[in-house]
Amino acid sequence: MDPHSYTDLKQGRIKHISFIFSVDFSSEVVHGTGVYRFERQIAGPMFLDVRDLEVIRITCEGDELTWVLDEEDEVKGERLHIHNIPGADEIEISFKTSPGASALQWLKPAQTVGGEHPFLYSQCQSLHARSIFPCQDSPAVRFTYDAEIIIPDPLTAVMAAAPGELIRQDGTARCRFSMPQPIPSYLFAFAAGNLSSQDIGPRSRIYAEPESLEAAAWEFAQVEAMIVEAEKLYGPYVWERFDMLLMPPAFPYGGMENPRLTFLTPTIITGDRSLTSVVVHELAHSWTGNLVTNATWEDFWLNEGWTVYAERRILEMLNGRESSELDSVIGRNNMFTDMKVFGMDADPTCLKFSQAGKHPDAVMSRVAYEKGYSFLVALERLVGREAFDPFILRYIEEQQFQSLTTEDFIAYLNKHLPDAVKRIDLDTWIYAPGFPEDAPVFSSGLLEAVERAVEGYSAGHLPNEQDLKRWTPAQKELFLQLIPGTVPAADCRMFKVLLGLEASQNKQLLTAYLLTAIRSDCVEVIPEVEELLAHVGRGLFVRALFRTLASTEWSRDQARPLFEKFKERYHPIVQAGVTRVLEQAGV
Numbered sequence: 001m002d003p004h005s006y007t008d009l010k011q012g013r014i015k016h017i018s019f020i021f022s023v024d025f026s027s028e029v030v031h032g033t034g035v036y037r038f039e040r041q042i043a044g045p046m047f048l049d050v051r052d053l054e055v056i057r058i059t060c061e062g063d064e065l066t067w068v069l070d071e072e073d074e075v076k077g078e079r080l081h082i083h084n085i086p087g088a089d090e091i092e093i094s095f096k097t098s099p100g101a102s103a104l105q106w107l108k109p110a111q112t113v114g115g116e117h118p119f120l121y122s123q124c125q126s127l128h129a130r131s132i133f134p135c136q137d138s139p140a141v142r143f144t145y146d147a148e149i150i151i152p153d154p155l156t157a158v159m160a161a162a163p164g165e166l167i168r169q170d171g172t173a174r175c176r177f178s179m180p181q182p183i184p185s186y187l188f189a190f191a192a193g194n195l196s197s198q199d200i201g202p203r204s205r206i207y208a209e210p211e212s213l214e215a216a217a218w219e220f221a222q223v224e225a226m227i228v229e230a231e232k233l234y235g236p237y238v239w240e241r242f243d244m245l246l247m248p249p250a251f252p253y254g255g256m257e258n259p260r261l262t263f264l265t266p267t268i269i270t271g272d273r274s275l276t277s278v279v280v281h282e283l284a285h286s287w288t289g290n291l292v293t294n295a296t297w298e299d300f301w302l303n304e305g306w307t308v309y310a311e312r313r314i315l316e317m318l319n320g321r322e323s324s325e326l327d328s329v330i331g332r333n334n335m336f337t338d339m340k341v342f343g344m345d346a347d348p349t350c351l352k353f354s355q356a357g358k359h360p361d362a363v364m365s366r367v368a369y370e371k372g373y374s375f376l377v378a379l380e381r382l383v384g385r386e387a388f389d390p391f392i393l394r395y396i397e398e399q400q401f402q403s404l405t406t407e408d409f410i411a412y413l414n415k416h417l418p419d420a421v422k423r424i425d426l427d428t429w430i431y432a433p434g435f436p437e438d439a440p441v442f443s444s445g446l447l448e449a450v451e452r453a454v455e456g457y458s459a460g461h462l463p464n465e466q467d468l469k470r471w472t473p474a475q476k477e478l479f480l481q482l483i484p485g486t487v488p489a490a491d492c493r494m495f496k497v498l499l500g501l502e503a504s505q506n507k508q509l510l511t512a513y514l515l516t517a518i519r520s521d522c523v524e525v526i527p528e529v530e531e532l533l534a535h536v537g538r539g540l541f542v543r544a545l546f547r548t549l550a551s552t553e554w555s556r557d558q559a560r561p562l563f564e565k566f567k568e569r570y571h572p573i574v575q576a577g578v579t580r581v582l583e584q585a586g587v
């Protein structure tokens with residue numbers, strides 16, 4: 001059923017795993033054992049997903065079981081075929097990760113803020129849990145777990161689970177955790193490093209390296225207000241805690257919605273709370289994604305389209321409609337950028353398309369996020385919020401702890417919003433490439449101000465300095481998106497000053513500026529580009545910079561050497577992404 005997993009649900013399901021992990025920073029290997037409990041007794045074979053994982057021993061009630069890695073696939077990894085499980089509901093597997101495990105990034109002390117201790121973290125979405133432990137690595141399978149992580153003292157381990165005992169003894173720290181709510185494997189997560197923490201709300205705490213703690217605690221101090229607004233839209237928050245971990249700069253994503261412990265990129269620490277929409281997004285995943293989960297990665301838009309919808313509704317309640325409509329416009333522009341990379345007729349511009357033989361990371365784009373969002377807004381506008389909001393609450397309540405395919409969702413829509421379904425072209429929205437012409441339009445005074453400035457600039461008038469100073473960071477980003485692809489280098493320099501970028505800590509805005517500057521033959525920005533590529537590992541920024549470097553005449557030859565220089569600093573997912581970008585550009 002799932003094109004990205006060897007899982008065969010007819011054989012049985014994993015229900016609970018008891019892990020012990022021992023982390024060896026010197027060899028960059030995690031040794032693990034897992035006691036796997038099944039939903040019911042299994043008599044016969046079982047297939048599990050693994051990749052670059054050394055399976056050492058499999059036993060059942062003390063007896064060794066025989067097994068073989070009998071299939072291998074570039075996308076799926078290997079099939080661990082356990083031969084005959086003799087009518088038992090528990091087996092034990094010992095295993096060892098490889099230094100190249102795609103879910104793990106091992107950071108040297110120099111790659112951390114403090115510079116004194118190493119750091120390790122996992123990122124399992126989409127197909128990477130299988131490089132840490134054997135599992136039914138499909139979002140359709142949920143299990144609970146408990147874990148003990150053994151690391152060198154004085155490091156601290158954290159997990160996307162409830163923390164338990166911590167014992168420091170003889171140079172090691174043993175950190176215990178339990179996860180009482182069933183999760184799909186992609187939401188398994190842990191990290192270990194020199195971590196401190198601070199409470200920032202009645203159910204929220206921020207973890208960070210001590211050097212970054214204060215800034216992070218300030219930036220995310222409004223988290224409780226976000227949770228309260230989210231509960232109004234989606235119903236009660238069931239994961240008890242919404243803690244956050246500020247990641248080292250190499251973290252590949254903006255955030256990862258690991259339940260109970262969201263992982264966040266440090267690029268959203270701007271000192272002005274202007275990028276905390278990422279926190280709202282990860283929070284919204286607590287319902288859409290973590291509670292109601294896409295059944296396969298082909299249904300990814302169900303996770304992301306809904307989460308962007310909730311993110312903007314929550315931000316509308318907190319910051320007003322003008323601001324959230326502006327976010328929608330910026331989001332849609334970003335989606336069109338991605339669509340053009342694939343080609344407007346290409347499969348990845350559909351909400352749902354066959355991903356057999358393709359890695360979800362390679363076809364993942366903002367299409368799932370923004371086209372999914374626009375589809376949900378179209379439904380909302382057809383029936384009005386008076387009808388749509390109760391539908392949302394009911395959907396979350398009835399589908400919680402379930403995994404849905406796109407077709408399950410369509411059936412649910414047909415049952416509960418039949419009037420909307422009659423008036424919308426579902427097939428076009430979901431299965432056709434490109435973007436529907438009758439998609440909802442967004443409008444906002446903040447947007448109009450930017451459009452006026454862009455029109456004026458195109459007609460030869462420089463933007464008004466006082467106006468630009470008053471703009472929000474989102475308006476500034478949109479301005480950089482909307483001005484022509486290339487502008488005179490002198491204007492580029494002027495925009496940098498007018499947009500206040502010299503004093504800004506906002507790396508998202510800085511990236512948008514650098515992309516314009518590279519396209520505009522502003523050769524002098526290369527040291528700034530290098531500085532960013534050296535210190536930021538967020539894939540969205542890194543890929544965009546390399547794509548633009550590789551597609552602009554003057555910088556084309558510099559793309560490959562720059563990647564060689566910095567690639568070791570990037571997460572394996574980002575390394576693979578940039579490699580694809582450079583191959584596509586032929587450099």
Ligand SMILES: [Zn+2]
Nearest residue numbers: 281285304307
């Ligand atoms: Zn998301």
